[in-house]
Amino acid sequence: MILPCFDPATWGPSLDAAVHALSRGEVVVLPTDTVYGVGADAFQPQAVARVLAAKGRDRQMPPPVLIPSVRTVDGLAHDVSAPARA
Template structure:
């Protein structure tokens, strides 16, 4: 079911339906600033498994977790470096995903995370309104593995079909490009995927000494 999610004055029923679906452990598609995401309650393992199954991806590639604000970080992560916090404060909400060590006490199963979690606050009003009500959502790009990322709700529906209960339609994705992903679990930060935030922008915030050299960065995935 595709539901409109363009205007805060009228999107209430659509968000209500999406929140109810999340609470039932169902999979939804939501708009973000980068591309559309397919997600579910991060704390319902069966729902997270359904997200990975919808995408055609295994547990070895766990989904990132979208959160409503930077204030949520310390409930989910531990030992967050000052350099990573500086990036969060600068680029959130926005197109930056930060991989950090997860709180070991969390009752969730995102897949083979090796004790980490990838966090992002999206810069999209509808997504933030949803996250304020649902709490953390395990969200990955709304496309089949290996296919182009969806920048419209109907593009996501064409690929994911009935594996998704609710599609929230907010029109074209503003950025249309995946987030930059930074690993903050080592001695220095490392860019593992380049996207909506450039390396130069990151260096401007934390300096080059806090970042692994460019020739050791990972390639986009």
């Protein structure tokens, strides 16, 4: 499904559709100022696997994960070093 995002009037419904897709473990494509990003819920392993497959990667080259706070890292990684945590 392709939803318009160039018109501010369509942002609400488009964002709602993206949130619902992410909650179902689907992958979404997000326009940025320079490129398109590929996104999924990092807490859903099948969604992460879909991103890896779409990008032609395996677990040896995982995608970056944007997190809202350092506390979130504990749900995504083990043995995080002090410098990384800082």
